[in-house]
Amino acid sequence: xxxxxxxxxxxxxxxxxxxxxxxxxxxxxxxxxxxxxxxxxxxxxxxxxxxxxxxxxxxxxxxxxxxxxxxxxxxxxxxxxxxxxxxxxxxxxxxxxxxxxxxxxxxxxxxxxxxxxxxxxxxxxxxxxxxxxxxxxxxxxxxxxxxxxxxxxxxxxxxxxxxxxxxxxxxxxxxxxxxxxxxxxxxxxxxxxxxxxxxxxxxxxxxxxxxxxxxxxxxxxxxxxxxxxxxxxxxxxxxxxxxxxxxxxxxxxxxxxxxxxxxxxxxxxxxxxxxxxxx
Amino acid sequence: xxxxxxxxxxxxxxxxxxxxxxxxxxxxxxxxxxxxxxxxxxxxxxxxxxxxxxxxxxxxxxxxxxxxxxxxxxxxxxxxxxxxxxxxxxxxxxxxxxxxxxxxxxxxxxxxxxxxxxxxxxxxxxxxxxxxxxxxxxxxxxxxxxxxxxxxxxxxxxxxxxxxxxxxxxxxxxxxxxxxxxxxxxxxxxxxxxxxxxxxxxxxxxxxxxxxxxxxxxxxxxxxxxxxxxxxxxxxxxxxxxxxxxxxxxxxxxxxxxxxxxxxxxxxxxxxxxxxxxxxxxxxxxxxxxxxxxxxxxxxxxxxxxxxxxxxxxxxxxxxxxx
Numbered sequence: 001x002x003x004x005x006x007x008x009x010x011x012x013x014x015x016x017x018x019x020x021x022x023x024x025x026x027x028x029x030x031x032x033x034x035x036x037x038x039x040x041x042x043x044x045x046x047x048x049x050x051x052x053x054x055x056x057x058x059x060x061x062x063x064x065x066x067x068x069x070x071x072x073x074x075x076x077x078x079x080x081x082x083x084x085x086x087x088x089x090x091x092x093x094x095x096x097x098x099x100x101x102x103x104x105x106x107x108x109x110x111x112x113x114x115x116x117x118x119x120x121x122x123x124x125x126x127x128x129x130x131x132x133x134x135x136x137x138x139x140x141x142x143x144x145x146x147x148x149x150x151x152x153x154x155x156x157x158x159x160x161x162x163x164x165x166x167x168x169x170x171x172x173x174x175x176x177x178x179x180x181x182x183x184x185x186x187x188x189x190x191x192x193x194x195x196x197x198x199x200x201x202x203x204x205x206x207x208x209x210x211x212x213x214x215x216x217x218x219x220x221x222x223x224x225x226x227x228x229x230x231x232x233x234x235x236x237x238x239x240x241x242x243x244x245x246x247x248x249x250x251x252x253x254x255x256x257x258x259x260x261x262x263x264x265x266x267x268x269x270x271x272x273x274x275x276x277x278x279x
Numbered sequence: 280x281x282x283x284x285x286x287x288x289x290x291x292x293x294x295x296x297x298x299x300x301x302x303x304x305x306x307x308x309x310x311x312x313x314x315x316x317x318x319x320x321x322x323x324x325x326x327x328x329x330x331x332x333x334x335x336x337x338x339x340x341x342x343x344x345x346x347x348x349x350x351x352x353x354x355x356x357x358x359x360x361x362x363x364x365x366x367x368x369x370x371x372x373x374x375x376x377x378x379x380x381x382x383x384x385x386x387x388x389x390x391x392x393x394x395x396x397x398x399x400x401x402x403x404x405x406x407x408x409x410x411x412x413x414x415x416x417x418x419x420x421x422x423x424x425x426x427x428x429x430x431x432x433x434x435x436x437x438x439x440x441x442x443x444x445x446x447x448x449x450x451x452x453x454x455x456x457x458x459x460x461x462x463x464x465x466x467x468x469x470x471x472x473x474x475x476x477x478x479x480x481x482x483x484x485x486x487x488x489x490x491x492x493x494x495x496x497x498x499x500x501x502x503x504x505x506x507x508x509x510x511x512x513x514x515x516x517x518x519x520x521x522x523x524x525x526x527x528x529x530x531x532x533x534x535x536x537x538x539x540x541x542x543x544x545x546x547x548x549x550x551x552x553x554x555x556x557x558x559x560x561x562x563x564x565x566x567x568x569x570x571x572x573x574x575x576x577x578x579x580x581x582x583x584x585x586x587x588x589x590x591x592x593x594x595x596x597x598x599x600x601x602x
Contacts, residue, residue, distance in 0.1 A: 011403045025432045043441035086318040093315035112327040116536035118557045119577040123333035152326040213425035215539045230427045251428035262423035270487040
């Protein structure tokens with residue numbers, strides 16, 4: 001297809017504008033993170049008056065960042081691990097078996113994606129409180145409560161994506177394993193999972209990102225011992241000062257793992273997305 | 280939203296004719312898929328389905344701070360919460376309606392702009408040129424950032440009379456010293472922030488959709504003398520319809536239900552121009568501890584979303600069948 005001249009112009013201008021729109025906030029984040037505090041309290045300057053790495057040191061003592069970091073890591077890793085494990089079993093059942101209730105299950109799980117979080121935040125809060133009173137298992141303000149909550153947030157998408165991955169793996173492989181006397185779980189473990197590794201990696205990073213960024217449930221369901229980064233980063237604002245340079249250095253540090261993971265695996269996310277949506 | 284699999288070949292087990300060969304009588308074959316589904320089902324029930332039904336029930340109760348401790352014994356009030364929420368002569372009804380209108384405007388603008396930007400970027404990057412992979416990765420960064428970091432960046436830029444946005448505007452001679460996080464400006468700030476972190480997702484999905492369009496269609500159209508703009512209008516956009524259909528629905532539900540962006544951008548003091556429905560319900564439930572009213576509003580929200588989704592799917596599916 002020959003591109004007319006006007007399109008080359010439009011593309012040049014369009015890409016410049018989109019790049020500026022994307023880059024300016026990122027630039028502000030990076031430069032602010034190496035500015036001294038006096039800079040961020042003054043009128044905004046595009047260039048720092050002096051470069052300093054102090055925010056990267058001080059951010060750990062201004063707020064309990066390390067605690068928040070650990071809380072977020074425990075909750076997100078736990079939620080991602082369980083979400084993927086549970087999704088693997090469910091997706092395998094949907095991909096390889098025809099059974100009564102299969103379509104109803106898929107529909108129900110997918111439709112939970114559209115529920116507004118606020119709809120079940122209040123009842124879930126009360127259910128966790130009641131379970132805690134009845135059984136002594138503390139779900140409010142504990143890691144386990146957040147893990148259970150977050151794993152369900154990524155479950156529908158994970159199941160959907162893994163089903164489309166599993167569907168693309170030839171059933172002959174399963175049958176060969178069955179003839180060798182393997183059961184369903186062994187077949188899933190030894191045959192299907194190795195063949196679906198990229199999909200599993202993509203689903204894992206998605207589940208991790210979902211938990212790492214969640215704010216609404218964290219705002220209600222954490223206490224001072226289980227505060228996650230989403231809530232904890234607000235501590236940089238005090239009555240008198242906002243330590244904006246430390247906010248930005250902390251933001252940068254907590255973003256890097258998810259951004260790198262996402263960029264490395266986005267190819268597989270797209271494959272799964274389109275395989276599900278286009279079919 | 281066609282999510283059916285095409286790989287419905289013969290299942291490896293469950294319907295095997297020679298079941299005598301396998302010696303696994305402990306678990307019947309029929310129950311295997313249900314056992315595999317059980318964990319997923321359990322957690323979906325615990326976190327989504329049961330609370331949703333609980334919320335429906337709570338919306339008929341007088342559940343305020345006086346009954347919270349013994350919430351099981353809160354008195355039944357029938358439709359009173361709904362009557363209160365939908366009483367457009369009273370303050371609560373008017374506020375709910377305003378919040379609803381703001382949310383619709385926010386969702387429509389955010390989704391529309393994100394879709395257009397995503398499509399433009401996908402078209403611009405269709406052809407390979409030096410730096411294409413770099414730009415592609417760069418555009419995806421805002422979506423990959425945790426929500427609270429992207430909102431923090433925008434809050435910093437919009438905040439204060441001499442923040443980044445105001446300083447730049449006054450440098451350009453365009454005034455400045457505006458309060459971007461207060462009053463009616465708050466709506467604009469909210470929308471721009473939401474678009475910044477959402478449009479890459481539209482880009483990602485539409486880029487994948489473009490790859491599924493066979494190139495010989497364009498060649499045939501070019502032979503017939505169709506210009507590039509015509510090709511985009513008559514081939515690209517219609518061929519992207521299946522992707523766009525799901526994409527727009529998902530984006531709409533995400534933005535309509537958005538809580539994080541306004542909550543993080545404005546803290547507790549959300550201006551009414553940016554008072555999205557989730558924030559409104561949150562404040563009515565957790566700040567005033569009126570869970571009954573909050574649940575009634577949530578239920579109304581769910582009903583609205585169900586109707587919108589069903590209507591949207593019916594409309595778009597019919598159109599694609601006629602096309």
